[in-house]
Amino acid sequence: MQTDDLIAHLSGELQPVGGAEVARTLAAGLALGLFGSALLMAATIGIRPDILQAMGGEAFWLKFLYTLAIAILGLKLVERLGRPGTEAAWPALLIAVPILTLMSMMAVQMMPADSATRHALLMGHSADVCSVLIAALALPLFAGLFWSLRKLAPTRLTQAGAAAGLLAGSAAATIYAFHCTESTATFIAIWYTAGIALTTLMGAVLGRFVLRW
Protein backbone atom coordinates (compact mmCIF):
# COMPACT_ATOMS: atom_id res chain seq x y z
CA MET A 1 0.00 0.00 0.00
CA GLN A 2 1.23 3.49 -0.73
CA THR A 3 1.89 5.57 2.34
CA ASP A 4 -0.48 8.29 1.09
CA ASP A 5 -3.27 5.73 0.82
CA LEU A 6 -2.52 4.53 4.33
CA ILE A 7 -2.78 8.08 5.67
CA ALA A 8 -6.07 8.57 3.84
CA HIS A 9 -7.35 5.30 5.29
CA LEU A 10 -6.26 6.08 8.86
CA SER A 11 -7.65 9.61 8.85
CA GLY A 12 -10.82 8.28 7.22
CA GLU A 13 -11.55 5.94 10.13
CA LEU A 14 -10.58 8.44 12.85
CA GLN A 15 -12.69 8.27 15.99
CA PRO A 16 -12.42 10.78 18.82
CA VAL A 17 -10.50 9.48 21.85
CA GLY A 18 -11.28 10.49 25.42
CA GLY A 19 -8.59 11.57 27.85
CA ALA A 20 -9.30 8.83 30.40
CA GLU A 21 -8.50 5.88 28.11
CA VAL A 22 -5.16 5.05 29.76
CA ALA A 23 -6.57 5.34 33.28
CA ARG A 24 -9.49 3.06 32.35
CA THR A 25 -7.21 0.43 30.84
CA LEU A 26 -4.92 0.40 33.87
CA ALA A 27 -7.83 0.39 36.32
CA ALA A 28 -9.37 -2.63 34.57
CA GLY A 29 -6.13 -4.66 34.64
CA LEU A 30 -5.36 -3.70 38.22
CA ALA A 31 -8.89 -4.45 39.45
CA LEU A 32 -8.88 -7.88 37.78
CA GLY A 33 -5.47 -8.60 39.27
CA LEU A 34 -6.46 -7.52 42.78
CA PHE A 35 -9.62 -9.57 42.60
CA GLY A 36 -7.74 -12.64 41.38
CA SER A 37 -5.04 -12.23 44.00
CA ALA A 38 -7.52 -11.76 46.88
CA LEU A 39 -9.49 -14.78 45.69
CA LEU A 40 -6.32 -16.86 45.44
CA MET A 41 -5.37 -15.97 49.01
CA ALA A 42 -8.85 -16.59 50.42
CA ALA A 43 -8.97 -19.99 48.70
CA THR A 44 -5.51 -21.14 49.81
CA ILE A 45 -3.79 -19.65 52.86
CA GLY A 46 -6.83 -17.68 54.05
CA ILE A 47 -7.26 -14.46 56.00
CA ARG A 48 -5.90 -14.50 59.57
CA PRO A 49 -8.76 -15.41 61.93
CA ASP A 50 -8.13 -12.45 64.23
CA ILE A 51 -8.12 -9.90 61.41
CA LEU A 52 -10.63 -7.54 63.08
CA GLN A 53 -8.55 -7.39 66.24
CA ALA A 54 -5.37 -7.02 64.22
CA MET A 55 -6.81 -4.05 62.35
CA GLY A 56 -7.02 -2.28 65.69
CA GLY A 57 -3.26 -2.52 66.19
CA GLU A 58 -0.50 -0.54 64.54
CA ALA A 59 1.51 -3.49 63.16
CA PHE A 60 -1.20 -4.22 60.60
CA TRP A 61 -1.29 -0.61 59.44
CA LEU A 62 2.49 -0.40 59.25
CA LYS A 63 2.51 -3.29 56.77
CA PHE A 64 -0.51 -1.96 54.96
CA LEU A 65 0.79 1.60 54.58
CA TYR A 66 4.30 0.48 53.63
CA THR A 67 3.15 -1.71 50.77
CA LEU A 68 0.40 0.71 49.75
CA ALA A 69 2.91 3.58 49.46
CA ILE A 70 5.11 1.49 47.18
CA ALA A 71 2.07 0.35 45.20
CA ILE A 72 0.95 3.94 44.56
CA LEU A 73 4.40 4.86 43.26
CA GLY A 74 4.42 1.63 41.22
CA LEU A 75 1.12 2.59 39.63
CA LYS A 76 2.52 6.00 38.73
CA LEU A 77 5.55 4.30 37.17
CA VAL A 78 3.42 1.89 35.17
CA GLU A 79 1.26 4.76 33.92
CA ARG A 80 4.33 6.72 32.81
CA LEU A 81 6.18 3.80 31.25
CA GLY A 82 3.02 2.73 29.43
CA ARG A 83 3.28 5.91 27.35
CA PRO A 84 5.98 6.54 24.74
CA GLY A 85 8.49 9.31 25.35
CA THR A 86 7.90 9.68 29.08
CA GLU A 87 10.61 9.63 31.71
CA ALA A 88 9.93 7.86 34.98
CA ALA A 89 12.74 9.17 37.14
CA TRP A 90 10.97 10.87 40.06
CA PRO A 91 8.47 8.16 41.08
CA ALA A 92 11.32 5.63 40.92
CA LEU A 93 13.48 7.75 43.22
CA LEU A 94 10.58 8.36 45.63
CA ILE A 95 10.38 4.61 46.33
CA ALA A 96 13.46 5.13 48.48
CA VAL A 97 11.32 7.14 50.96
CA PRO A 98 9.11 4.31 52.35
CA ILE A 99 11.98 1.82 52.16
CA LEU A 100 14.43 4.06 54.04
CA THR A 101 11.75 4.96 56.58
CA LEU A 102 11.14 1.32 57.40
CA MET A 103 14.87 0.55 57.36
CA SER A 104 15.45 3.22 60.00
CA MET A 105 12.61 1.78 62.11
CA MET A 106 14.38 -1.56 61.77
CA ALA A 107 17.66 -0.02 62.91
CA VAL A 108 15.93 1.38 66.01
CA GLN A 109 14.61 -2.13 66.83
CA MET A 110 17.84 -3.98 66.08
CA MET A 111 20.39 -1.68 67.66
CA PRO A 112 19.58 -2.22 71.35
CA ALA A 113 18.66 -5.92 70.97
CA ASP A 114 20.90 -8.85 71.95
CA SER A 115 21.72 -11.46 69.35
CA ALA A 116 18.92 -13.89 70.22
CA THR A 117 16.33 -11.10 70.00
CA ARG A 118 17.86 -9.92 66.74
CA HIS A 119 17.49 -13.36 65.28
CA ALA A 120 13.86 -13.53 66.41
CA LEU A 121 13.16 -10.07 64.94
CA LEU A 122 14.76 -10.98 61.62
CA MET A 123 13.21 -14.40 61.14
CA GLY A 124 9.80 -14.01 62.82
CA HIS A 125 7.92 -17.26 62.40
CA SER A 126 7.32 -17.12 58.63
CA ALA A 127 10.55 -15.86 57.08
CA ASP A 128 10.86 -18.97 54.91
CA VAL A 129 7.50 -18.46 53.16
CA CYS A 130 6.73 -14.72 53.30
CA SER A 131 8.54 -13.53 50.14
CA VAL A 132 7.53 -16.58 48.12
CA LEU A 133 3.87 -16.23 49.08
CA ILE A 134 3.93 -12.54 48.11
CA ALA A 135 5.40 -13.48 44.72
CA ALA A 136 2.76 -16.20 44.24
CA LEU A 137 -0.08 -13.82 45.13
CA ALA A 138 1.40 -11.38 42.60
CA LEU A 139 0.77 -13.75 39.66
CA PRO A 140 -2.85 -12.67 38.98
CA LEU A 141 -1.71 -9.05 39.26
CA PHE A 142 1.07 -9.71 36.76
CA ALA A 143 -1.49 -11.07 34.33
CA GLY A 144 -3.80 -8.08 34.71
CA LEU A 145 -1.05 -5.46 34.51
CA PHE A 146 0.71 -7.04 31.53
CA TRP A 147 -2.64 -7.16 29.76
CA SER A 148 -3.11 -3.44 30.46
CA LEU A 149 0.41 -2.49 29.41
CA ARG A 150 0.13 -4.33 26.11
CA LYS A 151 -2.96 -2.27 25.30
CA LEU A 152 -0.92 0.85 26.03
CA ALA A 153 2.39 1.53 24.30
CA PRO A 154 5.43 0.80 26.49
CA THR A 155 8.63 1.53 24.59
CA ARG A 156 11.16 0.58 27.29
CA LEU A 157 10.05 -2.96 27.91
CA THR A 158 12.44 -3.95 30.69
CA GLN A 159 11.65 -0.82 32.68
CA ALA A 160 7.91 -1.16 32.09
CA GLY A 161 8.08 -4.82 33.11
CA ALA A 162 9.97 -3.93 36.28
CA ALA A 163 7.38 -1.25 37.12
CA ALA A 164 4.56 -3.77 36.60
CA GLY A 165 6.44 -6.23 38.84
CA LEU A 166 6.89 -3.58 41.53
CA LEU A 167 3.18 -2.77 41.46
CA ALA A 168 2.16 -6.46 41.33
CA GLY A 169 4.43 -7.31 44.26
CA SER A 170 3.46 -4.36 46.46
CA ALA A 171 -0.26 -4.84 45.76
CA ALA A 172 0.10 -8.57 46.49
CA ALA A 173 1.94 -7.73 49.73
CA THR A 174 -0.91 -5.40 50.71
CA ILE A 175 -3.30 -8.32 50.27
CA TYR A 176 -0.88 -10.68 52.04
CA ALA A 177 -0.97 -8.37 55.08
CA PHE A 178 -4.50 -9.69 55.73
CA HIS A 179 -3.01 -13.16 56.19
CA CYS A 180 0.34 -12.45 57.79
CA THR A 181 0.59 -12.34 61.60
CA GLU A 182 4.11 -10.88 61.78
CA SER A 183 4.21 -7.59 63.61
CA THR A 184 7.73 -6.14 63.65
CA ALA A 185 9.15 -3.41 61.43
CA THR A 186 12.32 -5.48 61.03
CA PHE A 187 10.49 -8.46 59.58
CA ILE A 188 8.51 -6.29 57.17
CA ALA A 189 11.57 -4.29 56.13
CA ILE A 190 13.40 -7.48 55.18
CA TRP A 191 10.88 -10.01 53.92
CA TYR A 192 8.11 -7.83 52.45
CA THR A 193 10.78 -5.81 50.69
CA ALA A 194 12.44 -9.01 49.45
CA GLY A 195 9.11 -10.25 48.06
CA ILE A 196 8.55 -7.00 46.21
CA ALA A 197 12.15 -7.02 44.94
CA LEU A 198 11.61 -10.54 43.65
CA THR A 199 8.50 -9.60 41.66
CA THR A 200 10.23 -6.47 40.34
CA LEU A 201 13.04 -8.65 39.03
CA MET A 202 10.56 -11.11 37.53
CA GLY A 203 8.80 -8.23 35.76
CA ALA A 204 12.06 -6.84 34.42
CA VAL A 205 13.04 -10.22 32.97
CA LEU A 206 9.58 -10.97 31.54
CA GLY A 207 8.94 -7.46 30.22
CA ARG A 208 10.99 -7.60 27.07
CA PHE A 209 9.28 -10.81 25.94
CA VAL A 210 5.73 -10.34 27.18
CA LEU A 211 5.22 -6.61 26.61
CA ARG A 212 6.03 -6.45 22.90
CA TRP A 213 3.26 -4.94 20.83
Added chain:
Amino acid sequence: MIPQEAQYRAWMLAALAGDAAAYRMLLQGLTRHLRGYYAKRLGAAAAEDAVQESLIAIHAKRATYDPARPFTAWVYGIARYKLVDEYRRNKRTAAISLDDAGELFGADEAEAASARRDVEKLLARLPVAKRDLVRAVKLDGHSIAEAAARTGMSETSVKVTVHRALKSLGEELGDNHADR
Protein backbone atom coordinates in the same frame (compact mmCIF):
# COMPACT_ATOMS: atom_id res chain seq x y z
CA MET B 1 12.13 22.69 22.38
CA ILE B 2 11.54 21.13 18.97
CA PRO B 3 10.35 23.86 16.53
CA GLN B 4 7.46 21.74 15.21
CA GLU B 5 6.10 21.00 18.68
CA ALA B 6 3.39 23.66 18.84
CA GLN B 7 1.96 22.96 15.39
CA TYR B 8 2.02 19.16 15.70
CA ARG B 9 0.62 19.22 19.21
CA ALA B 10 -2.26 21.42 18.05
CA TRP B 11 -3.00 19.00 15.20
CA MET B 12 -2.81 16.04 17.57
CA LEU B 13 -5.22 17.59 20.06
CA ALA B 14 -7.65 18.34 17.24
CA ALA B 15 -7.24 14.76 15.97
CA LEU B 16 -7.95 13.31 19.40
CA ALA B 17 -11.17 15.31 19.37
CA GLY B 18 -12.04 13.72 16.00
CA ASP B 19 -10.80 16.30 13.44
CA ALA B 20 -9.84 14.15 10.43
CA ALA B 21 -8.38 17.04 8.39
CA ALA B 22 -5.96 18.01 11.17
CA TYR B 23 -5.10 14.36 11.62
CA ARG B 24 -4.28 13.99 7.96
CA MET B 25 -1.96 17.00 8.02
CA LEU B 26 -0.31 15.63 11.15
CA LEU B 27 0.33 12.22 9.58
CA GLN B 28 1.60 13.77 6.35
CA GLY B 29 3.97 15.98 8.30
CA LEU B 30 5.20 13.13 10.47
CA THR B 31 5.71 10.92 7.42
CA ARG B 32 8.39 13.29 6.14
CA HIS B 33 10.34 13.10 9.40
CA LEU B 34 9.89 9.37 9.72
CA ARG B 35 11.05 8.77 6.16
CA GLY B 36 14.25 10.73 6.74
CA TYR B 37 14.82 9.07 10.10
CA TYR B 38 14.41 5.50 8.86
CA ALA B 39 16.10 6.01 5.49
CA LYS B 40 19.27 7.05 7.28
CA ARG B 41 19.16 4.02 9.58
CA LEU B 42 17.55 1.21 7.58
CA GLY B 43 18.16 2.21 3.98
CA ALA B 44 15.54 3.54 1.57
CA ALA B 45 14.04 0.13 0.76
CA ALA B 46 13.19 -0.90 4.34
CA ALA B 47 12.37 2.65 5.38
CA GLU B 48 8.92 2.83 3.80
CA ASP B 49 7.72 -0.27 5.67
CA ALA B 50 8.99 1.18 8.93
CA VAL B 51 7.25 4.49 8.15
CA GLN B 52 3.94 2.69 7.63
CA GLU B 53 4.42 0.56 10.76
CA SER B 54 5.00 3.73 12.74
CA LEU B 55 1.95 5.48 11.28
CA ILE B 56 -0.21 2.49 12.20
CA ALA B 57 1.27 2.46 15.71
CA ILE B 58 0.70 6.19 16.11
CA HIS B 59 -2.91 5.62 15.08
CA ALA B 60 -3.54 2.56 17.25
CA LYS B 61 -1.84 3.99 20.34
CA ARG B 62 -2.94 7.61 20.04
CA ALA B 63 -4.86 7.41 23.33
CA THR B 64 -1.52 7.07 25.16
CA TYR B 65 -0.53 10.63 24.27
CA ASP B 66 -0.77 12.78 27.38
CA PRO B 67 -1.52 16.40 26.37
CA ALA B 68 0.45 17.61 29.39
CA ARG B 69 3.68 16.31 27.85
CA PRO B 70 5.54 17.13 24.60
CA PHE B 71 4.03 15.55 21.52
CA THR B 72 7.33 15.30 19.64
CA ALA B 73 8.80 13.19 22.46
CA TRP B 74 5.80 10.87 22.24
CA VAL B 75 6.23 10.38 18.49
CA TYR B 76 9.95 9.90 18.88
CA GLY B 77 9.32 7.21 21.50
CA ILE B 78 7.23 5.28 18.99
CA ALA B 79 9.64 5.85 16.09
CA ARG B 80 12.54 4.62 18.17
CA TYR B 81 10.59 1.58 19.40
CA LYS B 82 9.77 0.59 15.82
CA LEU B 83 13.42 1.02 14.86
CA VAL B 84 14.51 -1.31 17.67
CA ASP B 85 11.78 -3.70 16.54
CA GLU B 86 13.12 -3.64 13.00
CA TYR B 87 16.70 -4.28 14.16
CA ARG B 88 15.52 -7.14 16.33
CA ARG B 89 13.61 -8.73 13.50
CA ASN B 90 16.63 -8.61 11.23
CA LYS B 91 18.93 -9.75 14.03
CA ARG B 92 20.95 -6.65 13.45
CA THR B 93 22.62 -5.04 16.36
CA ALA B 94 23.35 -1.40 16.31
CA ALA B 95 23.83 1.29 18.83
CA ILE B 96 20.64 3.28 19.01
CA SER B 97 21.07 6.52 20.75
CA LEU B 98 18.71 7.27 23.60
CA ASP B 99 18.77 10.96 22.78
CA ASP B 100 15.76 13.15 22.58
CA ALA B 101 13.24 13.75 19.86
CA GLY B 102 15.61 16.22 18.20
CA GLU B 103 17.00 13.31 16.22
CA LEU B 104 13.69 12.75 14.55
CA PHE B 105 12.66 16.35 14.07
CA GLY B 106 16.04 17.94 13.54
CA ALA B 107 18.49 17.62 10.69
CA ASP B 108 16.64 14.94 8.73
CA GLU B 109 13.76 17.18 7.94
CA ALA B 110 15.91 20.13 6.91
CA GLU B 111 18.09 17.92 4.71
CA ALA B 112 15.12 16.25 3.12
CA ALA B 113 13.39 19.58 2.53
CA SER B 114 16.40 21.22 0.95
CA ALA B 115 17.05 18.15 -1.19
CA ARG B 116 13.41 18.26 -2.26
CA ARG B 117 13.75 21.97 -3.20
CA ASP B 118 16.88 21.25 -5.25
CA VAL B 119 15.11 18.45 -7.08
CA GLU B 120 12.13 20.68 -7.82
CA LYS B 121 14.44 23.39 -9.19
CA LEU B 122 16.09 20.88 -11.49
CA LEU B 123 12.81 19.38 -12.61
CA ALA B 124 11.57 22.82 -13.56
CA ARG B 125 14.07 22.80 -16.43
CA LEU B 126 12.32 19.83 -18.06
CA PRO B 127 9.33 20.11 -20.39
CA VAL B 128 6.05 19.51 -18.57
CA ALA B 129 5.32 16.02 -19.94
CA LYS B 130 8.77 14.69 -19.09
CA ARG B 131 8.70 16.39 -15.73
CA ASP B 132 5.46 14.65 -14.76
CA LEU B 133 6.84 11.28 -15.78
CA VAL B 134 10.06 11.68 -13.80
CA ARG B 135 8.08 12.84 -10.79
CA ALA B 136 5.65 9.92 -10.99
CA VAL B 137 8.30 7.23 -11.42
CA LYS B 138 11.26 8.54 -9.46
CA LEU B 139 9.72 10.64 -6.68
CA ASP B 140 6.21 9.38 -6.02
CA GLY B 141 7.12 5.73 -6.31
CA HIS B 142 4.73 4.71 -9.10
CA SER B 143 5.76 1.78 -11.27
CA ILE B 144 6.66 2.14 -14.94
CA ALA B 145 3.45 0.25 -15.76
CA GLU B 146 1.29 2.66 -13.76
CA ALA B 147 2.90 5.69 -15.36
CA ALA B 148 2.46 4.12 -18.79
CA ALA B 149 -1.20 3.40 -18.16
CA ARG B 150 -1.83 6.92 -16.96
CA THR B 151 -0.14 8.71 -19.85
CA GLY B 152 -1.14 6.21 -22.53
CA MET B 153 2.47 5.71 -23.54
CA SER B 154 4.08 2.28 -23.87
CA GLU B 155 6.19 1.05 -20.97
CA THR B 156 9.30 1.11 -23.13
CA SER B 157 8.85 4.72 -24.11
CA VAL B 158 8.19 5.70 -20.49
CA LYS B 159 11.45 4.05 -19.53
CA VAL B 160 13.35 5.70 -22.36
CA THR B 161 11.82 9.13 -21.69
CA VAL B 162 12.64 9.01 -17.98
CA HIS B 163 16.13 7.77 -18.70
CA ARG B 164 16.80 10.55 -21.22
CA ALA B 165 15.32 13.20 -18.97
CA LEU B 166 17.56 12.17 -16.09
CA LYS B 167 20.55 12.03 -18.40
CA SER B 168 19.94 15.54 -19.69
CA LEU B 169 19.54 16.82 -16.14
CA GLY B 170 22.79 15.09 -15.24
CA GLU B 171 24.53 16.80 -18.12
CA GLU B 172 23.16 20.18 -17.11
CA LEU B 173 24.41 19.63 -13.60
CA GLY B 174 27.81 18.76 -15.02
CA ASP B 175 27.81 22.00 -17.09
CA ASN B 176 26.92 24.01 -14.02
CA HIS B 177 29.87 22.62 -12.18
CA ALA B 178 32.13 23.28 -15.15
CA ASP B 179 30.94 26.92 -15.23
CA ARG B 180 31.99 27.56 -11.66
